[in-house]
Amino acid sequence: MTDDGFLDACRAIAGPAHVLTAPGDTAPYLTDWRGRFTGRARAVVAPATTGEVAALVRLCARHGVPIVPQGGRTGLVLGSVPDVSGTALLLSTRRLNRVRAIDAFNRTMTVDAGCVLADVQAAAGAQGLLFPLSLAAEGSCTIGGNLATNAGGTGVLRYGNTRELCLGLEVVTARGEVWDGLRGLRKDNTGYDLRDLYIGAEGTLGIITGAVLKLFPQPKAAITALVALCSPGDALQLLKLMEAHCGPTLTGYELMSDVCLRLVASHFPNLPQPFPGRYPQYALLELSSHESERHGIGLLEGAIERALEAGLVQDAVVATSIAQSKALWAIREHIPLAQAAAGKNIKHDISLPISRSADFIHATSSRLEELYPGVQVVCFGHLGDGNLHYNIAPPEGIAHDAFLDEQGPINRVVHDSVAGFGGSISAEHGVGALKRDELPRYKSAVELDLMRALKAALDPLGIMNPGKIL
Amino acid sequence: MTDDGFLDACRAIAGPAHVLTAPGDTAPYLTDWRGRFTGRARAVVAPATTGEVAALVRLCARHGVPIVPQGGRTGLVLGSVPDVSGTALLLSTRRLNRVRAIDAFNRTMTVDAGCVLADVQAAAGAQGLLFPLSLAAEGSCTIGGNLATNAGGTGVLRYGNTRELCLGLEVVTARGEVWDGLRGLRKDNTGYDLRDLYIGAEGTLGIITGAVLKLFPQPKAAITALVALCSPGDALQLLKLMEAHCGPTLTGYELMSDVCLRLVASHFPNLPQPFPGRYPQYALLELSSHESERHGIGLLEGAIERALEAGLVQDAVVATSIAQSKALWAIREHIPLAQAAAGKNIKHDISLPISRSADFIHATSSRLEELYPGVQVVCFGHLGDGNLHYNIAPPEGIAHDAFLDEQGPINRVVHDSVAGFGGSISAEHGVGALKRDELPRYKSAVELDLMRALKAALDPLGIMNPGKIL
Numbered sequence: 014m015t016d017d018g019f020l021d022a023c024r025a026i027a028g029p030a031h032v033l034t035a036p037g038d039t040a041p042y043l044t045d046w047r048g049r050f051t052g053r054a055r056a057v058v059a060p061a062t063t064g065e066v067a068a069l070v071r072l073c074a075r076h077g078v079p080i081v082p083q084g085g086r087t088g089l090v091l092g093s094v095p096d097v098s099g100t101a102l103l104l105s106t107r108r109l110n111r112v113r114a115i116d117a118f119n120r121t122m123t124v125d126a127g128c129v130l131a132d133v134q135a136a137a138g139a140q141g142l143l144f145p146l147s148l149a150a151e152g153s154c155t156i157g158g159n160l161a162t163n164a165g166g167t168g169v170l171r172y173g174n175t176r177e178l179c180l181g182l183e184v185v186t187a188r189g190e191v192w193d194g195l196r197g198l199r200k201d202n203t204g205y206d207l208r209d210l211y212i213g214a215e216g217t218l219g220i221i222t223g224a225v226l227k228l229f230p231q232p233k234a235a236i237t238a239l240v241a242l243c244s245p246g247d248a249l250q251l252l253k254l255m256e257a258h259c260g261p262t263l264t265g266y267e268l269m270s271d272v273c274l275r276l277v278a279s280h281f282p283n284l285p286q287p288f289p290g291r292y293p294q295y296a297l298l299e300l301s302s303h304e305s306e307r308h309g310i311g312l313l314e315g316a317i318e319r320a321l322e323a324g325l326v327q328d329a330v331v332a333t334s335i336a337q338s339k340a341l342w343a344i345r346e347h348i349p350l351a352q353a354a355a356g357k358n359i360k361h362d363i364s365l366p367i368s369r370s371a372d373f374i375h376a377t378s379s380r381l382e383e384l385y386p387g388v389q390v391v392c393f394g395h396l397g398d399g400n401l402h403y404n405i406a407p408p409e410g411i412a413h414d415a416f417l418d419e420q421g422p423i424n425r426v427v428h429d430s431v432a433g434f435g436g437s438i439s440a441e442h443g444v445g446a447l448k449r450d451e452l453p454r455y456k457s458a459v460e461l462d463l464m465r466a467l468k469a470a471l472d473p474l475g476i477m478n479p480g481k482i483l
Numbered sequence: 484m485t486d487d488g489f490l491d492a493c494r495a496i497a498g499p500a501h502v503l504t505a506p507g508d509t510a511p512y513l514t515d516w517r518g519r520f521t522g523r524a525r526a527v528v529a530p531a532t533t534g535e536v537a538a539l540v541r542l543c544a545r546h547g548v549p550i551v552p553q554g555g556r557t558g559l560v561l562g563s564v565p566d567v568s569g570t571a572l573l574l575s576t577r578r579l580n581r582v583r584a585i586d587a588f589n590r591t592m593t594v595d596a597g598c599v600l601a602d603v604q605a606a607a608g609a610q611g612l613l614f615p616l617s618l619a620a621e622g623s624c625t626i627g628g629n630l631a632t633n634a635g636g637t638g639v640l641r642y643g644n645t646r647e648l649c650l651g652l653e654v655v656t657a658r659g660e661v662w663d664g665l666r667g668l669r670k671d672n673t674g675y676d677l678r679d680l681y682i683g684a685e686g687t688l689g690i691i692t693g694a695v696l697k698l699f700p701q702p703k704a705a706i707t708a709l710v711a712l713c714s715p716g717d718a719l720q721l722l723k724l725m726e727a728h729c730g731p732t733l734t735g736y737e738l739m740s741d742v743c744l745r746l747v748a749s750h751f752p753n754l755p756q757p758f759p760g761r762y763p764q765y766a767l768l769e770l771s772s773h774e775s776e777r778h779g780i781g782l783l784e785g786a787i788e789r790a791l792e793a794g795l796v797q798d799a800v801v802a803t804s805i806a807q808s809k810a811l812w813a814i815r816e817h818i819p820l821a822q823a824a825a826g827k828n829i830k831h832d833i834s835l836p837i838s839r840s841a842d843f844i845h846a847t848s849s850r851l852e853e854l855y856p857g858v859q860v861v862c863f864g865h866l867g868d869g870n871l872h873y874n875i876a877p878p879e880g881i882a883h884d885a886f887l888d889e890q891g892p893i894n895r896v897v898h899d900s901v902a903g904f905g906g907s908i909s910a911e912h913g914v915g916a917l918k919r920d921e922l923p924r925y926k927s928a929v930e931l932d933l934m935r936a937l938k939a940a941l942d943p944l945g946i947m948n949p950g951k952i953l
Binding site: 116118119120121162163165169170171173174176177186190191192193194196197198199200201202203204205206207209210212213214218230232249253256257258259260261262301302303304312364365366367368369395398399400435436437438439440441442443444448452455456457459460462463464466467468469470471482483 | 586588589590591632633635639640641643644646647656660661662663664666667668669670671672673674675676677679680682683684688700702719723726727728729730731732771772773774782834835836837838839865868869870905906907908909910911912913914918922925926927929930932933934936937938939940941952953
């Protein structure tokens with residue numbers, strides 16, 4: 014079949030209007046979110062149904078055409094953009110965007126993979142229920158992309174990763190068959206866990222087209238506090254105290270260093286500063302109460318009081334209004350924006366055993382300071398589940414762009430340290446093309462062989478998102 | 484190699500004392516828990532280390548000898564006993580029984596697969612932490628068996644299945660290699676989810692030899708209540724009310740019909756009856772408070788009061804002492820024992836979308852009554868996660884043993900009804916050899932093909948627990 018013949022066949026499946034080939038039309042799909050890389054594609058196709066996805070995959074399988082699935086294109090590891098060869102068909106899920114059903118009594122929602130996360134949250138909210146997955150890109154990212162990368166976010170401490178929020182999947186396999194695993198069951202032990210194999214596989218084993226999501230009763234109140242701390246070690250001690258005192262009402266626990274707060278203050282001077290003084294570290298806490306706002310505030314204040322008595326907390330502010338709560342979260346949310354405004358930096362999305370995260374920060378930052386005196390470590394993240402964003406910016410006076418040349422050696426220092434502390438070099442962003450070459454360094458040959466065996470078993474032609482993960 | 488040569492090689496690996504061949508020695512390993520089936524084995528071997536397990540698997544791979552892994556032998560689906568061919572090596576994990584490490588700060592415990600569940604619970608408790616997996620066989624079953632079958636139990640509503648309680652695994656693959664996936668991380672997105680593939684695979688893809696388990700802060704108080712209800716539908720309405728009112732403090736929600744309570748009363752007349760009157764259904768509720776016993780009781784009583792006002796609850800008793808709480812749970816725990824005392828019955832371990840479980844009970848029981856007038860439906864279970872034990876005993880006056888002849892037709896009625904309501908024919912027990920022939924009836928060809936492809940990829944010689952699941 015000629016290339017024209019292939020494209021005609023795509024048009025026959027998805028409709029001519031939904032097969033884009035003109036450079037001006039395809040460009041927005043080909044560059045990654047951070048603007049670091051632009052690939053090429055044979056065409057961009059946007060099917061409207063699972064049946065169309067399956068027909069497209071069968072077409073690609075017949076002709077050996079690689080397929081790159083793409084959701085909201087907000088990924089940070091080059092997982093949803095094609096390489097530069099121009100051989101791939103880019104399959105956008107943006108037209109697969111229906112909420113198929115909500116069963117409020119079963120606390121489940123069945124959705125198309127292309128639904129935007131914020132729309133999923135809103136649909137749950139309209140039923141008085143909570144879909145707790147929450148992350149910075151929620152206005153653009155799709156639930157299919159969240160599932161493909163097993164996205165994390167700020168609610169993992171209480172609700173788990175996307176994996177834990179999904180009960181069932183619909184997947185178009187690499188052979189172009191539809192696996193209907195859209196089960197809304199809390200317990201189902203009838204064979205191998207295909208669901209969790211496709212979740213986190215970044216589209217390399219098949220294309221997720223639908224999902225059954227778990228919903229939760231909406232808490233009556235969410236209470237936010239910011240506390241000032243002397244060290245990451247104290248942040249860990251406080252986490253332990255909070256968990257013992259508050260149990261599952263503790264729904265968020267974010268760490269931010271003073272470097273982060275100074276960065277936010279200098280780029281967003283209109284954001285209010287939470288404390289008159291400065292402290293080395295801060296923790297942002299969120300409690301959710303199913304009883305009442307008063308109950309939540311009482312519980313949180315009681316815990317903070319104990320922490321003050323124990324000398325763990327230097328100062329604290331508990332938000333007493335939604336506006337105040339938003340202002341506290343705004344500091345946290347502006348860290349990546351302030352970093353972007355400051356210039357390019359070397360990012361790491363890592364996780365550690367919670368117990369070792371303070372030691373990791375200390376050891377790794379010391380090592381980097383030895384190698385690059387004055388280097389800026391911008392460290393913040395979801396300490397409650399051991400996930401840190403550990404980003405490195407140049408010393409004062411050194412150009413950000415020039416410093417990027419150090420990316421290789423700095424990655425090596427950070428990732429080697431992560432491995433030494435028993436951590437992971439990708440906590441919530443995935444592997445994509447960006448970290449593919451890092452895997453063989455940190456995974457055993459046994460594990461990589463098992464992964465390759467699974468890839469060969471489920472995608473024998475190697476057409477599903479090639480060059481990602483493996 | 485002769486059979487003697489093979490056994491000598493086993494002895495060289497595990498030590499002569501740990502390779503059993505005399506019928507008197509092997510017998511306890513060859514009969515299933517319910518005493519329904521006895522298989523045969525070439526030998527029973529009990530290795531003491533992961534290295535010994537790996538060496539045994541390599542030996543079996545070289546000689547094409549099937550391996551049947553066995554934990555506490557408490558499974559109910561013939562998953563851990565060999566077939567009658569006598570070709571298999573039965574590998575008992577009972578000597579792999581060390582708690583390797585506890586990291587209280589990371590809330591993780593690393594254990595050998597052969598640790599008995601109750602010992603794991605106790606080791607967590609000794610650190611002031613909770614390992615929430617709880618089920619009837621906990622005094623005998625092993626954590627490796629719990630993982631291999633993804634066991635459920637009474638805490639799933641709040642804490643999830645065994646799958647959700649595991650962060651990392653160590654597995655001996657079908658090639659006899661050791662995959663060290665003993666990670667204690669809450670977030671790790673670096674490739675395919677091997678962990679969840681081995682969990683629930685019932686030893687058909689490899690042998691789980693170790694695991695990193697998730698621990699939780701110990702609640703300060705657990706409060707139990709029993710409420711009397713008119714119908715399963717009211718039990719569902721009450722569940723919804725309780726969840727909205729109590730949020731994640733609701734840690735248990737069990738349904739029992741009056742048939743169950745009468746059965747318990749007739750076989751265990753010394754157990755106190757909770758209510759002076761009789762009601763069609765009962766729900767056993769458990770709340771866990773991280774604040775105080777008083778807080779838990781207040782919350783539970785407040786919710787029950789609302790339910791009484793709404794006419795959902797007919798009567799209620801809240802336990803005010805540990806002894807009273809144990810007495811309420813004892814009723815629930817004696818149901819299977821009372822059933823066993825009454826004679827053999829036809830068991831089903833099923834799950835449904837929670838929203839459809841009351842309709843399922845009504846429709847299926849009506850159909851069975853039509854076919855077998857006077858039939859006894861003994862229905863109880865974990866309604867909070869849609870898991871019912873739906874057991875069928877003969878009408879009064881019909882011998883239990885003779886009624887077992889109806890097992891085939893009754894399974895068909897129940898399982899067809901489960902499928903019609905979107906449920907699963909195995910909620911928490913697994914498939915084993917018992918339900919293997921049922922799978923093709925209720926799984927799509929696409930799903931079975933995917934499962935077979937995974938089996939062929941990870942166990943190409945077909946030596947891992949053959950005849951189970953697929």
